[in-house]
Amino acid sequence: MPETTIFYTTKAQDIAQSLSQSLGVESFEIYINQFPDSEWYVRVPEEAPDTDVIFVHRLFPNQNDSLLQMFFILSEFSARGQRVVLVVPYFPYAKMHKKVMSGEVVTARSITQWLSRTVEKIVTLDCHFIKREGAVDMWGAHFFNLSAAETLLNIARDRSEDPCVVSPDEGARYLARGTTEHYTLKKVRGEYKYGGAGFQRYARTEGRLDVEGRDVYVLDDMISTGGTMAKAVSLAREAGANSVVAMATHGLFVRGADKKIIESGADEIIVTNSIISPYSKVDISPLIASYFSEMKEKD
Numbered sequence: 001m002p003e004t005t006i007f008y009t010t011k012a013q014d015i016a017q018s019l020s021q022s023l024g025v026e027s028f029e030i031y032i033n034q035f036p037d038s039e040w041y042v043r044v045p046e047e048a049p050d051t052d053v054i055f056v057h058r059l060f061p062n063q064n065d066s067l068l069q070m071f072f073i074l075s076e077f078s079a080r081g082q083r084v085v086l087v088v089p090y091f092p093y094a095k096m097h098k099k100v101m102s103g104e105v106v107t108a109r110s111i112t113q114w115l116s117r118t119v120e121k122i123v124t125l126d127c128h129f130i131k132r133e134g135a136v137d138m139w140g141a142h143f144f145n146l147s148a149a150e151t152l153l154n155i156a157r158d159r160s161e162d163p164c165v166v167s168p169d170e171g172a173r174y175l176a177r178g179t180t181e182h183y184t185l186k187k188v189r190g191e192y193k194y195g196g197a198g199f200q201r202y203a204r205t206e207g208r209l210d211v212e213g214r215d216v217y218v219l220d221d222m223i224s225t226g227g228t229m230a231k232a233v234s235l236a237r238e239a240g241a242n243s244v245v246a247m248a249t250h251g252l253f254v255r256g257a258d259k260k261i262i263e264s265g266a267d268e269i270i271v272t273n274s275i276i277s278p279y280s281k282v283d284i285s286p287l288i289a290s291y292f293s294e295m296k297e298k299d
């Protein structure tokens, strides 16, 4: 790997510092402030060496502001002619990756296409529109999609002799690959609501769970409003599970999602620190660090 410097925003300081230590690479914080009229002020230290860049940023919460900050920072690296690998543990707008109604803007593609012109590679985790681990080219951008699934599943294996894994919908099935006992539930979509916010509602979750007396781990890529997870948790409870743990890579916890999941019968919620929350019990920094270490060895 050519000489590299890490740059980070304050909200990604923990990951950047851990990466800096593991890779033995210097790191620099990017200063961000707001003008009185709410526009962003950004300063990317110029005393840092003129090398390739690993830029670490969190894009949630406040994804719209965080994206704009990212845009300004990446524009500065471009102006300086520096090559950038972007590390964003959670990729926002990922659920808007296809048109459902005509005229809808595929915002996941818009962001990706813009990034494809600005960065060499995007390193992210369990990205909703990729759904597999490894190197993937999409909409002109080179992604490396890491997965926290194995780390989460190892928690289940450590805690229970015979854990039973449930995917709350078909899209999440890939996360549970390699597990011995595994059920996939089916999300049945309801009517598409188009109002102040356009979104697709689902009516119900279907599927039979033969989990009486078992320790159940429901594993998804993300918990947003908690509806998907809560439905799977209550089905496991109704089927007589001994314990139910709600697990996901990304915990957005929108609109009281955590309360909803606990009330549906979960004993515990476990997510990673891709987004920081009280339920972030898995640190993703080692996953990111080992990706870069492997890249370094290959060069």
Ligand code: R5P
Pocket (backbone or CB within 6 Å): 095, 168, 169, 171, 172, 220, 221, 222, 223, 224, 225, 226, 227, 228, 229, 257
């Ligand atoms: C959907 O396909 C995703 O994998 C998640 O299941 C979904 O985004 C979770 O959203 P919510 O928590 O709002 O049900």
